[in-house]
Each structure stands twice: as structure tokens, then as C-alpha cells.
Amino acid sequence: QAQVLAESGGGAVQAGGSLRLACSGSGYSARGNYVSWFRERPGNEREGVAAIYTGGGSTYYARSAQGRFTISEDNAKNTVYLQMNNLKSEDSGMYYCALSYGPPRSNGDTWSRQGWGYWGQGTQVTVSS
DSSP: OOOEEEEEOOEEEETTOOEEEEEEEESSOSTTOEEEEEEEOTTSOOEEEEEEETTTOOEEEOTTTTTTEEEEEEGGGTEEEEEEOSOOGGGOEEEEEEEESSOOOOOSSOOOSTTOBOOOOOEEEEEEO
């Protein structure tokens, strides 16, 4: 069975608002993998926002997400969530989740998509100021 990730929960909100994204997986065991959320803004590279180790709960955040976003997991549902609070216009973009067998390699601010796979189709987040 193919491994498939599917994102949901995006939408349009005003600055200061909140959204919760969900990344649901099928065809694989959630435990023992790293799941990351990425954001892609027009004209920009896809960049890591938050990641979690589903085998133990260790979490990783991009500098831009620290203090505002929370990543969590529900292993029974094979789902990883991204709670986004105090949203800003620069948070707008397409959000994707992806899987890796190793932790994100942060450059101090974020991490690239290299080494991550099983991408979903994405969910759009639009924050208006």
C-alpha cells in the first residue's frame, strides 16, 4: 500500500487569528518517523515550519513559528496537527506535510525540503492584514 499524506484545515483568516492544520497519513506506521510541515509562498522556496518525531514527541520549530505554532500528534488517528495562533500576513502560503526517517536539518531559521518525501497536495492558508 502506498504511503499517502493528506493535508486539511487551511482557510482565510485575519491577522491575529488561528487555524489548525491536519496531516493524515495512510499506508505507513506513524511511529518512528519524522513529520514536518512546510510552507511555500509564491516565488519562495518551500521551507520547514514545524516538525515532530512521532516515536517520542520531540518537536522542532522554525524561528518564525516559535511561540505561535504548536505541532502535535495523534498516533491512534495517524494524524499530525499544526495549531497556528497569532497569524501574520507573512504566514500566508501553501502548507504541505512530508515524512522523513531523520530529523530536520535546521540552518538556525528553518530547514529545506531535501530529504523529505511523501508530500501531500497541500492546503492554502491566507492571512489578511
